[in-house]
Amino acid sequence: MSVKIALAGNPNCGKTTLFNALTGSNQFVGNWPGVTVEKKEGKLKGHKDVTIMDLPGIYSLSPYTLEEIVARNYLINERPDAIINIVDGTNIERNLYLSTQIMELGIPVVMAVNMMDLVEKAGDKIHTDKLSKLLGCEVVEISALKGTGIQKAAEKAISLAERKNEVTPVHEFDSKVEDAITAVGTMLGMDIPEAQKRFFAIKLLEKDDKIKEQMKLVPDVSNEIKALEDAFDDDTESIITNERYVYISSIIGKCVTKGRKGGMTVSDKIDRWVTNRWLALPIFAAVMFIVYYVSITTVGAFLTDWTNDVLFGEIIPPAVEKLLVAVNCADWLQGLILDGIVAGVGAVLGFVPQMLVLFIFLAFLEGCGYMARVAFIMDRIFRKFGLSGKSFIPMLIGSGCGVPGIMASRTIESDRDRKMTIMTTTFVPCGAKLPIIALIAGAFFNNAGWVAWSAYFVGVVAIICSGIILKKTKMFSGEPAPFVMELPAYHMPTVGNVLRSMWERGWSFIKKAGTIILLSTIVLWFLMSFGWVDGKFGMLEAEQLNDSILASIGNVIAPIFAPLGWTKAGEGWKMAVAAITGLIAKENVVATFGMLFGFAEVAEDGSEIWGNLAQVMTPIAAYGFLVFNLLCAPCFAAMGAIKREMNNAKWFWFAIGYQCGLAYVVSLCIYQFGILFTGGGFGLWTVVAVVLLIAFLYMLFRPYKESKSLKVA
Amino acid sequence: MMPLSMVKPGETNTIKKIGGKEETRKFLENLGFVTGGEVTVVYEIEGNLIVNVKDSRVAIGKDMANRIMV
Numbered sequence: 001m002s003v004k005i006a007l008a009g010n011p012n013c014g015k016t017t018l019f020n021a022l023t024g025s026n027q028f029v030g031n032w033p034g035v036t037v038e039k040k041e042g043k044l045k046g047h048k049d050v051t052i053m054d055l056p057g058i059y060s061l062s063p064y065t066l067e068e069i070v071a072r073n074y075l076i077n078e079r080p081d082a083i084i085n086i087v088d089g090t091n092i093e094r095n096l097y098l099s100t101q102i103m104e105l106g107i108p109v110v111m112a113v114n115m116m117d118l119v120e121k122a123g124d125k126i127h128t129d130k131l132s133k134l135l136g137c138e139v140v141e142i143s144a145l146k147g148t149g150i151q152k153a154a155e156k157a158i159s160l161a162e163r164k165n166e167v168t169p170v171h172e173f174d175s176k177v178e179d180a181i182t183a184v185g186t187m188l189g190m191d192i193p194e195a196q197k198r199f200f201a202i203k204l205l206e207k208d209d210k211i212k213e214q215m216k217l218v219p220d221v222s223n224e225i226k227a228l229e230d231a232f233d234d235d236t237e238s239i240i241t242n243e244r245y246v247y248i249s250s251i252i253g254k255c256v257t258k259g260r261k262g263g264m265t266v267s268d269k270i271d272r273w274v275t276n277r278w279l280a281l282p283i284f285a286a287v288m289f290i291v292y293y294v295s296i297t298t299v300g301a302f303l304t305d306w307t308n309d310v311l312f313g314e315i316i317p318p319a320v321e322k323l324l325v326a327v328n329c330a331d332w333l334q335g336l337i338l339d340g341i342v343a344g345v346g347a348v349l350g351f352v353p354q355m356l357v358l359f360i361f362l363a364f365l366e367g368c369g370y371m372a373r374v375a376f377i378m379d380r381i382f383r384k385f386g387l388s389g390k391s392f393i394p395m396l397i398g399s400g401c402g403v404p405g406i407m408a409s410r411t412i413e414s415d416r417d418r419k420m421t422i423m424t425t426t427f428v429p430c431g432a433k434l435p436i437i438a439l440i441a442g443a444f445f446n447n448a449g450w451v452a453w454s455a456y457f458v459g460v461v462a463i464i465c466s467g468i469i470l471k472k473t474k475m476f477s478g479e480p481a482p483f484v485m486e487l488p489a490y491h492m493p494t495v496g497n498v499l500r501s502m503w504e505r506g507w508s509f510i511k512k513a514g515t516i517i518l519l520s521t522i523v524l525w526f527l528m529s530f531g532w533v534d535g536k537f538g539m540l541e542a543e544q545l546n547d548s549i550l551a552s553i554g555n556v557i558a559p560i561f562a563p564l565g566w567t568k569a570g571e572g573w574k575m576a577v578a579a580i581t582g583l584i585a586k587e588n589v590v591a592t593f594g595m596l597f598g599f600a601e602v603a604e605d606g607s608e609i610w611g612n613l614a615q616v617m618t619p620i621a622a623y624g625f626l627v628f629n630l631l632c633a634p635c636f637a638a639m640g641a642i643k644r645e646m647n648n649a650k651w652f653w654f655a656i657g658y659q660c661g662l663a664y665v666v667s668l669c670i671y672q673f674g675i676l677f678t679g680g681g682f683g684l685w686t687v688v689a690v691v692l693l694i695a696f697l698y699m700l701f702r703p704y705k706e707s708k709s710l711k712v713a
Numbered sequence: 714m715m716p717l718s719m720v721k722p723g724e725t726n727t728i729k730k731i732g733g734k735e736e737t738r739k740f741l742e743n744l745g746f747v748t749g750g751e752v753t754v755v756y757e758i759e760g761n762l763i764v765n766v767k768d769s770r771v772a773i774g775k776d777m778a779n780r781i782m783v
Contacts, residue, residue, distance in 0.1 A: 060743035064736055091768035094745040234748075241742045245750060267770065268755050277758045376772040380761060383774070413740070482737050483774030486744065487763060 002049045003161045008102055009086035010095050011057030012488035014114045018086055018144040019054040020496055022154055032070045036410055036645050044154055053080060061101045063210040065413050075105055076214055081161030082108045084153055089119040089126055090489060092256060096248045099135060103169040106195025108160035109137040112153040116141045123259020131255040136170030145494060166195040173243035176231055180205060180224045189217030206237040267489040280377045295357040303353030308604060312346035332539060336525055344521030348513040348587045350604060351431045356506045358400040363501035367493025372485055379483045385464050386471030388412060388480045391421040395428050402426040402638035404505035406645055414481035420470055422645050423655045426634040427462040429455050432586040433630060438605035439590050440626040444619040455630055462631055469699045512637035520584040528595060550577055563685045565621030565671040575625060585635040620674030624667035632663035665692050718760045718778035725753040726783035733780040744771055
């Protein structure tokens with residue numbers, strides 16, 4: 001017989017660690033239908049017929065966040081056979097608030113009190129027998145981190161599930177509230193099972209509109225609500241919240257003996273330094289410097305060089321070539337495989353090691369609790385331009401790869417703040433944009449360091465300006481949601497959790513190399529290698545590139561980019577084509593230039609083509625080209641992520657349109673003002689640039705009008 | 714009554730009223746901020762607070778801290 005067990009608990013209570021410990025590598029990760037909330041399912045180790053469902057971390061079964069709705073719809077509709085309610089023993093009082101709600105669902109519950117090792121260390125004692133009696137469920141002490149007690153918790157849940165006995169909550173509220181719940185319970189339709197009546201009755205009293213969608217018959221309970229609200233002089237939802245905490249406080253004294261009261265914990269002492277008014281930013285800057293220094297220059301560089309020079313230089317290409325020669329492969333196919341696929345995909349995979357090192361660091365910083373503090377520190381600054389401190393974490397991850405960066409925006413509860421974060425995250429130069437920076441710096445600016453610094457600066461300024469501009473539009477009017485965030489106690493994350501997080505993020509990048517980039521290199525190779533010569537379609541010789549299909553396409557779109565200075569006769573289309581392939585994947589830009597200038601393969605920074613490139617663009621146009629690539633819509637994979645996270649076609653196109661529009665305007669201004677100030681004359685496009693600049697400044701500095709109507713978005 | 718943002722670090726107070734948008738108020742209630750409950754300010758930077766509510770640490774921005782009355 002198959003058994004379904006759901007894991008439910010607060011965020012940061014160790015739920016994911018427990019899930020990983022119970023299921024090992026036997027997991028399936030997806031999304032809940034229709035929403036961008038992660039759905040994790042797995043088989044219990046050693047029990048093929050037991051499915052464990054990891055519900056999103058929630059504080060309550062109220063309908064205020066997507067996570068809460070997803071979790072409770074699952075519990076009501078799918079009705080798992082048992083629930084393991086994981087509770088953080090170090091702040092048990094708050095955690096029990098959710099427990100009292102879970103108990104009302106009529107599903108057998110095992111309470112797993114986690115972090116028992118920390119509870120004991122603090123000198124506290126939790127009397128699980130009393131807790132069990134006063135809440136009406138089995139209680140097991142566990143430490144998910146050390147793996148103690150988890151097997152016992154799972155076995156208890158299985159045996160409860162097999163017995164199938166219904167459960168009734170033990171906790172009671174004030175008699176007036178209880179009377180109202182009973183009264184509403186009798187009014188409920190036949191479709192609600194007896195054991196769930198309390199849950200539905202309470203939700204109806206709380207005026208929870210979302211629950212009505214789950215019911216066939218919705219009784220009118222306005223009289224009961226009014227009576228309660230008059231008696232308590234409060235709204236029903238707050239009354240019931242209060243009653244839950246009152247009950248918890250009444251039992252907590254019997255269940256928990258505190259070793260010492262109050263005082264500063266270790267976490268509090270660390271926070272004094274880490275969130276300190278003066279030291280917070282320097283400490284943060286130092287941490288980030290170490291992270292990037294190690295992942296880009298030392299360990300990362302070593303691994304990247306090895307992958308590029310040895311793995312994709314000396315090992316794979318010769319082996320593939322040998323194989324192709326051995327099987328007598330046609331020349332054109334050899335060309336496709338070696339010059340197109342191996343070179344293209346290899347160039348992308350070269351970033352993987354460096355990115356994985358960065359993701360290990362970021363996963364560690366998240367796992368140990370520092371990231372939550374970073375959000376808190378940055379909130380002070382980000383709030384000034386309409387973003388929340390929580391927007392900062394997606395941007396940090398986005399400096400590695402935009403796809404997991406955009407996905408990390410899920411943790412932002414407010415819809416407005418999340419959409420704004422999704423739109424601006426990819427302005428941060430990701431790993432794939434670094435070669436473009438290196439190419440432009442090398443070919444035009446003698447490898448000057450300021451080019452790279454300015455790229456990050458441009459990204460940050462773009463985020464700030466976009467925040468301010470978007471905040472003043474109707475769509476985003478209003479302040480960012482007030483900052484409220486739980487700060488988990490500092491702790492050492494498990495190696496398994498860090499590696500898992502690194503792999504999940506890295507994988508989204510590797511997948512893109514295997515799919516989008518693979519496909520685009522094939523298409524690109526075809527467009528470049530075939531064309532019409534003297535009215536005849538066929539494969540081209542290397543020097544006939546100007547007759548290729550790609551050149552024809554490039555010549556059509558090149559005029560659009562002419563005002564940006566990508567104009568040199570007969571060559572301008574190459575820049576246009578490179579920028580367009582950059583929309584597929586930014587890694588393509590350098591490789592495309594390489595192919596367009598007739599090199600089968602170029603180094604990561606494209607040093608072979610520096611000379612060619614310098615002849616077709618002025619330095620000013622080249623810098624504009626760089627900025628265009630930094631700001632325009634990211635690669636296909638990241639656009640896909642934007643589409644998924646926005647979950648709305650209109651918003652998706654708005655985001656992409658905004659990014660491309662901003663990129664075009666900024667690089668137009670750079671080029672036009674550049675030639676104006678270097679004595680290049682004044683023309684029609686200079687006027688356009690001036691007009692655009694004025695419009696931009698107007699949008700930036702126009703007075704901010706709070707919308708007068710009280711419309712809640 | 715005074716806003717939570719005025720409370721000195723280390724002091725424990727009883728929450729008297731929570732204002733602000735309904736959504737945020739409910740979120741705070743779920744996190745343990747209920748009228749009649751106790752709250753201790755652990756640390757303060759420019760009006761932004763780290764507080765101790767039911768043994769968990771919650772960071773709240775200045776604008777929200779101004780709406781929690783103790």
